[in-house]
Amino acid sequence: MAKKILELKHISKEFPGVKVLQDIGMELYEGEVLGLCGENGAGKSTLIKILSGLYQPENGSIEFEGKEVKLNAEIAMGLGISAIYQELTIVPEMTVAENLFLGRVPKTALGLQDPKAMERESRKILRLLDLDVEPMGTKAGDLSLGVQQLIEIGKAIGREAKVLIMDEPTSSLGKKDTEHLYSIIRRFREKGYGIIFISHHMEEIFEITDRVAVLRDGNLIDTRKTSQWNVDELVFAMVNRKISQQFPKKHPSRRTGESVLKLTNVSSSKVHDINMDISAGEIVGIAGIVGAGRTELLKTIFGFYKITAGEVSIHGKKKHVKSIRSALDEGIVLVPEDRKKEGLVLEQSIQDNIVISHFKKLSHLYVVNNRKIREVSLAGVNKYKIRTPSLDQIVGKLSGGNQQKVILSRVTVDNPKILLLDEPTRGIDVSVKMEMYQEMIRLAEAGTAIVMVSSELPEVLGMADRILVMREGRIVAALSKEEATSELVMHYATGGR
Amino acid sequence: MKKTYEKVPVRIKGLLPTIVILVIMCAFFTIVTDSFLTYKNIKNVLLQTACMSIVGVGLTFVVICGHFDLSGGSVIALIGILAAKMLLAGWNTGLVIVLVVIIGALIGLFNGLCVTRLRLVSFIVTLATSIMAGGLALAITSGKTISGMPENFLWFGSGKVGGFPVAAILMLLLCVVFHFVLSRTVYGHKVYAVGGNSDAAHLAGINTKNVVTLAFVVAGCLNAVAGIVMAGRLGCALSTAGSGLEMNALSGLVIGGTSMKGGKGNIIGTLLGCLIIGTLTNGLNLLNVSAYWTDFVRGLVIFLAITFDAIRWFMKKE
Numbered sequence: 001m002a003k004k005i006l007e008l009k010h011i012s013k014e015f016p017g018v019k020v021l022q023d024i025g026m027e028l029y030e031g032e033v034l035g036l037c038g039e040n041g042a043g044k045s046t047l048i049k050i051l052s053g054l055y056q057p058e059n060g061s062i063e064f065e066g067k068e069v070k071l072n073a074e075i076a077m078g079l080g081i082s083a084i085y086q087e088l089t090i091v092p093e094m095t096v097a098e099n100l101f102l103g104r105v106p107k108t109a110l111g112l113q114d115p116k117a118m119e120r121e122s123r124k125i126l127r128l129l130d131l132d133v134e135p136m137g138t139k140a141g142d143l144s145l146g147v148q149q150l151i152e153i154g155k156a157i158g159r160e161a162k163v164l165i166m167d168e169p170t171s172s173l174g175k176k177d178t179e180h181l182y183s184i185i186r187r188f189r190e191k192g193y194g195i196i197f198i199s200h201h202m203e204e205i206f207e208i209t210d211r212v213a214v215l216r217d218g219n220l221i222d223t224r225k226t227s228q229w230n231v232d233e234l235v236f237a238m239v240n241r242k243i244s245q246q247f248p249k250k251h252p253s254r255r256t257g258e259s260v261l262k263l264t265n266v267s268s269s270k271v272h273d274i275n276m277d278i279s280a281g282e283i284v285g286i287a288g289i290v291g292a293g294r295t296e297l298l299k300t301i302f303g304f305y306k307i308t309a310g311e312v313s314i315h316g317k318k319k320h321v322k323s324i325r326s327a328l329d330e331g332i333v334l335v336p337e338d339r340k341k342e343g344l345v346l347e348q349s350i351q352d353n354i355v356i357s358h359f360k361k362l363s364h365l366y367v368v369n370n371r372k373i374r375e376v377s378l379a380g381v382n383k384y385k386i387r388t389p390s391l392d393q394i395v396g397k398l399s400g401g402n403q404q405k406v407i408l409s410r411v412t413v414d415n416p417k418i419l420l421l422d423e424p425t426r427g428i429d430v431s432v433k434m435e436m437y438q439e440m441i442r443l444a445e446a447g448t449a450i451v452m453v454s455s456e457l458p459e460v461l462g463m464a465d466r467i468l469v470m471r472e473g474r475i476v477a478a479l480s481k482e483e484a485t486s487e488l489v490m491h492y493a494t495g496g497r
Numbered sequence: 498m499k500k501t502y503e504k505v506p507v508r509i510k511g512l513l514p515t516i517v518i519l520v521i522m523c524a525f526f527t528i529v530t531d532s533f534l535t536y537k538n539i540k541n542v543l544l545q546t547a548c549m550s551i552v553g554v555g556l557t558f559v560v561i562c563g564h565f566d567l568s569g570g571s572v573i574a575l576i577g578i579l580a581a582k583m584l585l586a587g588w589n590t591g592l593v594i595v596l597v598v599i600i601g602a603l604i605g606l607f608n609g610l611c612v613t614r615l616r617l618v619s620f621i622v623t624l625a626t627s628i629m630a631g632g633l634a635l636a637i638t639s640g641k642t643i644s645g646m647p648e649n650f651l652w653f654g655s656g657k658v659g660g661f662p663v664a665a666i667l668m669l670l671l672c673v674v675f676h677f678v679l680s681r682t683v684y685g686h687k688v689y690a691v692g693g694n695s696d697a698a699h700l701a702g703i704n705t706k707n708v709v710t711l712a713f714v715v716a717g718c719l720n721a722v723a724g725i726v727m728a729g730r731l732g733c734a735l736s737t738a739g740s741g742l743e744m745n746a747l748s749g750l751v752i753g754g755t756s757m758k759g760g761k762g763n764i765i766g767t768l769l770g771c772l773i774i775g776t777l778t779n780g781l782n783l784l785n786v787s788a789y790w791t792d793f794v795r796g797l798v799i800f801l802a803i804t805f806d807a808i809r810w811f812m813k814k815e
Contacts, residue, residue, distance in 0.1 A: 343700070356703070367683070
């Protein structure tokens with residue numbers, strides 16, 4: 001049996017109100033690649049951050065080579081635990097060598113930079129990575145994404161790493177770069193590194209890992225040798241759960257079936273060849289893993305990204321939605337994914353945030369009508385029971401759920417024809433979630449066509465009449481409510497056919 | 498049971514400290530000098546503050562949008578000189594005023610388009626514009642002073658209505674008008690939204706680029722008006738006329754509570770802030786403090802004002 005490098009015992013982590021990790025026990029051996037799987041929000045990122053010392057667990061202990069350690073970022077680095085995140089941390093304006101030695105430049109006896117040592121060491125690392133790059137003369141920013149990713153890894157092994165954690169390292173790589181990465185990973189495995197490999201892609205997991213651990217809702221579900229898993233079992237372990245929530249039921253008879261939004265072969269810079277046809281009163285769920293193009297699809301419909309091909313019809317008439325303003329004028333509204341960054345002006349009042357899209361209606365000769373503004377925002381606050389002492393309350397001080405209700409109040413001032421919801425219940429508590437679902441039903445029954453993007457599969461399965469699965473900017477499957485299951489959706493989302 | 502909520506003018510709140518500072522300062526100068534609290538001196542302070550406040554009003558729009566305009570001082574000089582050249586060529590005063598305000602607007606449009614369409618940093622763009630305008634002023638005059646402009650043009654800077662300086666009346670009038678624009682019009686609301694969170698404003702259907710560009714145009718027009726007033730006050734046009742004025746106006750803004758991060762501020766605050774700077778300069782003059790020390794004290798007051806604001810902000814956070 002190989003030597004144990006890392007052992008986690010009973011690790012738990014809580015954020016205010018949410019248990020992110022519960023009683024995780026996990027081991028990592030020398031010379032193995034451990035795959036880590038789980039849906040969005042299963043707790044993978046939190047676990048990595050604990051291992052690289054960025055978060056401290058509330059409970060449990062971590063043993064490194066048999067000794068208990070308390071990790072912070074510095075200690076983790078000192079022990080040789082390196083994490084490589086999806087977002088690159090390359091400094092594009094610096095040379096490859098400078099990037100490899102960022103923050104720990106070799107020095108001469110006099111304390112000056114030692115370019116010779118830097119060049120020598122850089123070449124050694126680049127040879128390990130099979131990279132044919134001139135370390136001193138090349139700016140890192142001029143290299144391809146794949147090579148930059150490998151340089152990230154080079155930064156980690158330059159620090160005498162023993163444990164390498166890779167968070168979806170292949171998500172931005174082409175086929176050739178991915179193959180290259182695999183060969184490097186295999187080489188490190190032979191050298192006795194412990195490697196944790198996170199991926200949403202089933203083929204990759206089965207290709208490169210020795211063991212696979214599955215996280216779901218903060219619990220470690222199962223760890224087995226890769227040869228003892230098959231795709232169906234793995235997907236089942238990732239998504240199966242008791243349905244803890246009841247979703248409100250829609251009155252099916254109110255559906256008119258009249259086409260409200262029709263996209264024919266629509267492409268933008270972010271999504272490709274999209275076909276969809278949504279009827280009045282219908283709720284369409286869009287599923288997919290992070291980066292599949294779901295948000296981008298909504299924003300393409302909303303006029304944020306320019307449509308480069310195909311056509312959009314609204315109520316059977318061909319329309320050219322060329323800006324957000326024209327989308328709003330067509331009755332298309334969006335509740336964006338990140339309400340703090342994209343949804344709200346946090347330092348302004350509830351009232352200001354509700355009326356921001358409706359000045360045309362609330363003004364006369366460019367002068368705003370304060371009485372109408374108060375009426376409209378008061379109506380919104382009362383309709384959604386936003387808990388606030390005053391309409392002039394600064395939005396940044398409200399809870400997440402109430403903030404979301406402010407945005408909902410804004411977009412429903414006029415009954416919208418098409419409501420685009422991007423992660424509508426992210427970060428809000430269960431009771432507000434329920435209110436959100438009820439409002440979706442109410443709007444649908446009133447004839448609004450709803451397109452909902454959510455990373456919470458049960459929510460998509462529970463609320464949507466139809467589910468479109470996206471991958472790499474395309475719709476890869478359309479499933480009816482009856483045929484859709486977590487397994488099937490994940491199967492398509494992760495690259496099955 | 499439906500709730501109704503009482504009405505509070507949120508954006509005017511928070512002006513109290515500025516008013517307190519102004520009152521304390523006035524009280525201090527009234528006690529230590531004989532001549533501060535006289536009708537003549539008050540008129541003087543208002544006259545001296547006029548140009549700064551007019552520039553400050555335009556700047557308030559730009560800064561609430563989250564940008565800077567450093568071109569005020571040089572544009573004042575350039576506008577004065579262009580006006581003088583046209584007037585001396587015998588052009589009608591009314592026509593000249595319209596023309597120079599349009600030129601100011603075009604300079605603002607240039608700044609605005611550079612910032613929104615070319616995505617250049619406003620600080621740098623307006624620094625370049627400022628240097629260009631100043632350079633043009635020097636090149637046209639070869640550094641010489643131009644005098645001999647007709648009385649009806651100089652009236653805006655040195656004339657009086659019922660014994661009260663026209664410049665001060667103009668300043669107050671512009672403050673009232675642009676306070677209304679900022680607080681009551683659709684455009685004003687959009688300015689606050691864009692400055693508070695440009696991405697959110699964009700997704701809410703606001704054409705953020707046009708809002709920002711228009712703010713620079715407003716600033717350009719008001720810089721031109723300040724240029725007219727300045728030429729009238731000095732009785733001549735010269736290439737150093739408004740030098741440093743934009744920085745004084747910016748200090749007034751900061752003291753008046755406009756946030757350099759954008760999204761916050763108002764015209765009344767700017768006016769009060771500029772009055773504080775003007776009163777301070779005037780009072781120190783009356784005390785016969787040397788001009789060099791005046792600058793030091795002005796710097797100190799700005800520092801204290803922003804520190805006070807930062808401390809209040811921290812206390813709120815806690």
